[in-house]
Amino acid sequence: MAKDEQLAANQAEWASKLADKVLPRSPERDTDFTTESGLEVERLYTPLDLASLDYQKDLGFPGDYPFTRGVQPTMYRGRFWTMRQYAGYADAEETNARFRYLLDQGQTGLSVAFDLPTQIGLDSDHQLSRGEVGRVGVAIDSLADMELLFKSIPLDKVSTSMTINAPAVVLLAMYIAVAEKQNVDVKKISGTIQNDILKEYVARGTYIFPPAPSMRLITDTFAYCAENLPDWNPISISGYHIREAGSNAVQEMAFTLADGIAYVEAALKVGLDVDVFAPRLSFFFNAHKNFFEEVAKYRALRRMWAKIMRERFGAKNPKSLMLRFHTQTGGSTLTAQQPDVNVVRVAFQALSAVLGGTQSLHTNSKDEALALPTEESARLALRTQQVIAYETGVTDTVDPLAGSYFVENLTSQLETRAWEYIDKIDQLGGAVAAIETGYMQREIQESAYKYQQDIENIERIVVGVNKFQIVEERHDGLLRVDPNIAEKQVARLQQVKSGRDNRAAASALVKLRSVAGTTENVMPYIIAAVRVYATLGEICGVLRDVYGEYKPTATI
Amino acid sequence: MNDPIRVLVAKPGLDGHDRGAKVVAQALRNAGMEVIYTGLRQTPEQIVETAVQEDVKVIGLSSLSGAHMQLFPAVVDILRQQGAGDIMVVGGGVIPEDDIPYLKGCGIAEVFTPGTSTKSIAEYIKKQFQSDGFTLSRIDHIGIAVPDLATSLDFYTRILGLNCTAIEEVADQQVKVAFVPLGDSELELLEPTSPDSPVAKFLAAKGPGMHHVAYRVTDLGLALSSLKAQGVRFLDEQPRTGAGGALIAFVHPKASGGVLTELCQRTTAEG
Numbered sequence: 001m002a003k004d005e006q007l008a009a010n011q012a013e014w015a016s017k018l019a020d021k022v023l024p025r026s027p028e029r030d031t032d033f034t035t036e037s038g039l040e041v042e043r044l045y046t047p048l049d050l051a052s053l054d055y056q057k058d059l060g061f062p063g064d065y066p067f068t069r070g071v072q073p074t075m076y077r078g079r080f081w082t083m084r085q086y087a088g089y090a091d092a093e094e095t096n097a098r099f100r101y102l103l104d105q106g107q108t109g110l111s112v113a114f115d116l117p118t119q120i121g122l123d124s125d126h127q128l129s130r131g132e133v134g135r136v137g138v139a140i141d142s143l144a145d146m147e148l149l150f151k152s153i154p155l156d157k158v159s160t161s162m163t164i165n166a167p168a169v170v171l172l173a174m175y176i177a178v179a180e181k182q183n184v185d186v187k188k189i190s191g192t193i194q195n196d197i198l199k200e201y202v203a204r205g206t207y208i209f210p211p212a213p214s215m216r217l218i219t220d221t222f223a224y225c226a227e228n229l230p231d232w233n234p235i236s237i238s239g240y241h242i243r244e245a246g247s248n249a250v251q252e253m254a255f256t257l258a259d260g261i262a263y264v265e266a267a268l269k270v271g272l273d274v275d276v277f278a279p280r281l282s283f284f285f286n287a288h289k290n291f292f293e294e295v296a297k298y299r300a301l302r303r304m305w306a307k308i309m310r311e312r313f314g315a316k317n318p319k320s321l322m323l324r325f326h327t328q329t330g331g332s333t334l335t336a337q338q339p340d341v342n343v344v345r346v347a348f349q350a351l352s353a354v355l356g357g358t359q360s361l362h363t364n365s366k367d368e369a370l371a372l373p374t375e376e377s378a379r380l381a382l383r384t385q386q387v388i389a390y391e392t393g394v395t396d397t398v399d400p401l402a403g404s405y406f407v408e409n410l411t412s413q414l415e416t417r418a419w420e421y422i423d424k425i426d427q428l429g430g431a432v433a434a435i436e437t438g439y440m441q442r443e444i445q446e447s448a449y450k451y452q453q454d455i456e457n458i459e460r461i462v463v464g465v466n467k468f469q470i471v472e473e474r475h476d477g478l479l480r481v482d483p484n485i486a487e488k489q490v491a492r493l494q495q496v497k498s499g500r501d502n503r504a505a506a507s508a509l510v511k512l513r514s515v516a517g518t519t520e521n522v523m524p525y526i527i528a529a530v531r532v533y534a535t536l537g538e539i540c541g542v543l544r545d546v547y548g549e550y551k552p553t554a555t556i
Numbered sequence: 557m558n559d560p561i562r563v564l565v566a567k568p569g570l571d572g573h574d575r576g577a578k579v580v581a582q583a584l585r586n587a588g589m590e591v592i593y594t595g596l597r598q599t600p601e602q603i604v605e606t607a608v609q610e611d612v613k614v615i616g617l618s619s620l621s622g623a624h625m626q627l628f629p630a631v632v633d634i635l636r637q638q639g640a641g642d643i644m645v646v647g648g649g650v651i652p653e654d655d656i657p658y659l660k661g662c663g664i665a666e667v668f669t670p671g672t673s674t675k676s677i678a679e680y681i682k683k684q685f686q687s688d689g690f691t692l693s694r695i696d697h698i699g700i701a702v703p704d705l706a707t708s709l710d711f712y713t714r715i716l717g718l719n720c721t722a723i724e725e726v727a728d729q730q731v732k733v734a735f736v737p738l739g740d741s742e743l744e745l746l747e748p749t750s751p752d753s754p755v756a757k758f759l760a761a762k763g764p765g766m767h768h769v770a771y772r773v774t775d776l777g778l779a780l781s782s783l784k785a786q787g788v789r790f791l792d793e794q795p796r797t798g799a800g801g802a803l804i805a806f807v808h809p810k811a812s813g814g815v816l817t818e819l820c821q822r823t824t825a826e827g
Contacts (some may be wrong), residue, residue: 116570116621121615128599129618132570133621205572205596246575332575368668370621371652445578452579456673465671474653481622552595 121540246448319459
């Protein structure tokens with residue numbers, strides 16, 4: 001006590017000396033310093049700022065509740081995070097080549113980018129697929145494409161993350177069917193489907209069905225994976241896209257955790273045991289620009305999820321309490337101007353994710369504000385992670401920023417602010433209600449607009465964009481997707497349809513239709529349908545008939 | 557004064573990235589425009605239908621998925637088929653520089669790439685609609701003050717090889733005008749017919765040489781009211797008939813940096 005009082009007195013004396021003597025002569029750069037979320041940043045942090053911190057209760061030990069310091073006891077001293085670069089474009093053949101290249105370069109997990117028709121459950125020959133086939137990811141119409149995608153990649157030797165949401169059940173079914181064809185024990189396959197529909201309504205836009213049946217498909221995957229795929233994460237609850245849509249760090253935290261709460265509640269409602277499905281829930285966050293705020297964000301998130309699972313849902317299995325997450329550096333922070341500078345941005349962002357204890361990481365390529373990444377720039381992005389892992393030494397001790405007066409203070413402040421949002425969402429009736437009324441969308445839109453205004457008013461500096469600009473040469477050497485890819489893909493689809501047992505496919509679809517409206521788990525029926533080469537569009541077509549389609553109300 | 561510009565911000569194709577579209581929509585609204593946002597997943601047909609129904613002047617297309625090369629031109633084509641080709645189409649998103657000439661060739665008026673400020677987009681659109689009918693389409697003619705038409709015509713026709721198509725006397729300006737067409741515009745050689753003529757006074761003060769520049773406008777009345785609203789002074793408060801039957805008005809030289817400037821509307825359809 002006396003020690004703190006003495007320190008407080010000393011600090012006050014230091015501050016008044018500063019105000020009298022130093023500041024009049026050399027004023028500070030600004031009157032207010034804030035984080036990206038608008039949290040005030042003080043000139044100096046001291047032990048006084050940690051006075052209310054209880055080490056055991058608030059931080060604990062790595063691998064133990066509340067997991068602030070990490071989910072594993074030894075963290076990166078045991079094993080580095082999974083280096084997982086999101087990749088996919090054109091058709092399955094080309095993407096398979098990129099996958100094998102990345103694995104050869106030392107990447108340790110796969111991450112599949114699907115094109116938009118696939119993400120929206122449309123076949124490549126659908127009228128709405130015009131112009132979109134193979135553009136932002138690989139086109140998958142049927143099991144035949146999926147077999148090509150993983151050709152010569154044994155599925156028991158690699159973990160695969162699939163960015164797929166509304167039709168996640170179908171792509172997971174195809175993955176299982178490929179494993180069967182490769183004679184791999186299905187219990188040995190590991191990976192993740194994103195399967196997070198709520199953030200699609202809010203931020204990413206690849207929804208198909210309305211919320212209620214979508215939530216039901218998700219709980220079906222929870223149940224199926226818990227029983228059959230012990231190493232599979234049936235969901236990756238994603239703040240990444242919420243942040244990309246323009247939210248700040250606090251909103252990213254709160255909206256993601258609120259979505260997580262909604263999924264847990266939905267699973268409990270259909271009778272699943274929390275300690276059976278919760279250990280496989282995984283998360284996905286953004287690594288944005290404000291370095292310390294990002295590090296603090298991951299630490300606060302772990303602490304909050306542990307509390308939510310234990311206190312709100314009564315989970316007992318320690319694995320149910322752990323927030324395990326993938327991170328991607330912030331795509332919207334990349335600039336088209338002076339793109340080489342993006343390499344530096346990505347490195348700092350990736351470092352924040354590592355210091356925040358991520359389980360898996362994607363580093364963006366420098367050319368992604370201009371086009372899909374080339375092989376060369378994707379390699380440099382991977383090398384950036386490898387430098388952090390192998391050269392910087394930041395991986396040699398667990399949670400190295402713990403105890404920093406500033407970082408601990410920021411961690412607690414972010415937590416407080418995020419709880420306020422979660423309380424507000426609870427009052428609105430939970431995440432689904434908050435989304436249906438447009439609450440989250442409006443909050444994000446406001447932050448996005450303010451962010452852009454701050455850049456245009458030069459209140460926020462973006463190097464090379466509103467300061468330090470140069471006259472630039474045109475950017476050459478961008479990746480071009482073959483414009484004939486759609487024709488090629490449609491031809492393959494037709495070939496599959498004419499080569500398959502059409503009666504078997506039709507009968508599998510009829511069976512699926514008969515259970516889709518009941519409470520029976522649809523997974524086995526979808527697996528049966530993909531095995532006989534029913535297409536993604538056909539399967540989702542059946543589900544569209546039964547469930548209807550989501551029609552958003554535009555909110556601006 | 558003017559009705560606000562109506563803009564349709566649209567997301568063609570399946571792309572779900574609407575942060576940019578929404579931020580631009582809000583910025584244009586704050587810049588005084590009336591903005592309608594389509595929401596996601598619009599076909600080119602749906603976008604054109606909404607644009608026509610909502611009677612917009614501008615469509616702003618946003619795509620970050622790489623489908624712009626097919627979807628942007630499709631919107632322009634359908635607009636033209638529906639007789640709504642006067643609606644201006646602009647686009648933005650992750651669009652490589654190499655694609656821009658093709659898009660412009662297809663009729664996309666402007667392409668805004670990442671890093672463009674919302675202010676510059678708003679300014680661009682406003683500029684296109686600043687004052688209807690008052691687009692300067694070309695240099696109509698250059699007036700040259702000469703003491704003696706015959707001597708000057710010898711230079712322009714015999715030596716430079718141009719043709720004089722007519723010589724006309726404009727009584728109220730006390731001037732004789734020789735018309736020498738050149739490409740899209742022409743030279744007008746001006747010889748005073750009386751010492752009180754404005755051209756005579758010009759010759760006395762400055763000697764022979766460039767007298768004025770005339771810009772072609774499609775609607776002189778609108779051009780006058782628009783420029784006056786912006787504080788530009790005129791020698792002619794109302795349009796009057798000039799040489800060759802054109803409707804003309806002279807801007808006060810103090811408003812145009814000492815260059816005597818004429819605005820000129822031809823009654824023929826061309827221009």
